[in-house]
Amino acid sequence: MKLVYFAWLRERVGKPDEEIDLPADVSTVADLIAWLKGRDERYEHAFENTDVIRAAIDHVHVKAHAALAGAREIAFFPPMTGG
Amino acid sequence: MSRTVRVQREDFDVADEIEALTYGTRDVGAVTAFVGLCRDEGGRLSGLELEHYPGMAEAEIDRVVAEAEARWPLLGATVIHRYGLIPPGGQIVLVAVTSSHRAAAFAATDFLMDFLKTRAPFWKREHLVNGTLGPWIEAATEDDQAATRWSGG
Numbered sequence: 001m002k003l004v005y006f007a008w009l010r011e012r013v014g015k016p017d018e019e020i021d022l023p024a025d026v027s028t029v030a031d032l033i034a035w036l037k038g039r040d041e042r043y044e045h046a047f048e049n050t051d052v053i054r055a056a057i058d059h060v061h062v063k064a065h066a067a068l069a070g071a072r073e074i075a076f077f078p079p080m081t082g083g
Numbered sequence: 084m085s086r087t088v089r090v091q092r093e094d095f096d097v098a099d100e101i102e103a104l105t106y107g108t109r110d111v112g113a114v115t116a117f118v119g120l121c122r123d124e125g126g127r128l129s130g131l132e133l134e135h136y137p138g139m140a141e142a143e144i145d146r147v148v149a150e151a152e153a154r155w156p157l158l159g160a161t162v163i164h165r166y167g168l169i170p171p172g173g174q175i176v177l178v179a180v181t182s183s184h185r186a187a188a189f190a191a192t193d194f195l196m197d198f199l200k201t202r203a204p205f206w207k208r209e210h211l212v213n214g215t216l217g218p219w220i221e222a223a224t225e226d227d228q229a230a231t232r233w234s235g236g
Contacts (some may be wrong), residue, residue: 004136006136006206007134007208007219008219023208037098043139060139075139075204079202080200080201080203080205080206081203081222082135082199082204083119083206083226
């Protein structure tokens with residue numbers, strides 16, 4: 001599964017994207033964030049304030065309870081500031 | 084209904100886009116265009132850098148335009164959003180809409196801008212006049228509030 005990061009989240013994680021093997025007990029976006037935070041302090045810092053983390057699965061906005069099953073690409077990013 | 088969505092580094096020409104939207108039409112009575120420009124924030128900024136999520140940016144704008152088409156009797160819509168470094172005075176975004184009457188065109192343009200700001204995956208970062216990188220711009224709560232006024236209708 002591919003993870004992609006944008007804006008300050010990308011900077012804090014230290015890379016724009018990565019491939020991960022999803023652990024069996026990680027089934028939702030919220031689970032994935034919790035699992036990432038446990039990897040090391042960079043992820044812990046990047047995801048420290050989950051209120052300002054937005055997620056998308058395969059280019060569609062999703063909430064934290066969204067299921068990861070079948071997803072190809074999960075994106076994490078701060079609230080959007082375009083327009 | 085003609086629909087054009089482009090996400091690009093290059094600048095755009097508003098007159099050309101309006102011409103493309105109205106060329107050969109006989110039923111269009113109104114065309115509205117909103118152009119968002121880069122401000123220097125009182126001389127503080129040398130520009131704004133826009134990062135985007137390639138693929139999702141186009142897809143999300145397309146979904147927002149489809150929602151506008153479902154709400155108002157539109158005849159055409161063009162949305163262009165730029166990315167990269169844009170200097171003060173430079174064009175960032177164009178929303179242009181055609182309809183038979185002006186009310187639908189004005190309302191749809193306003194709706195499209197509100198939802199582009201809160202849903203299209205773009206992030207702005209300040210570049211300062213002293214040559215350093217400034218902070219990522221934080222999302223404005225008034226933008227979220229502006230977007231919520233369209234719900235429940």
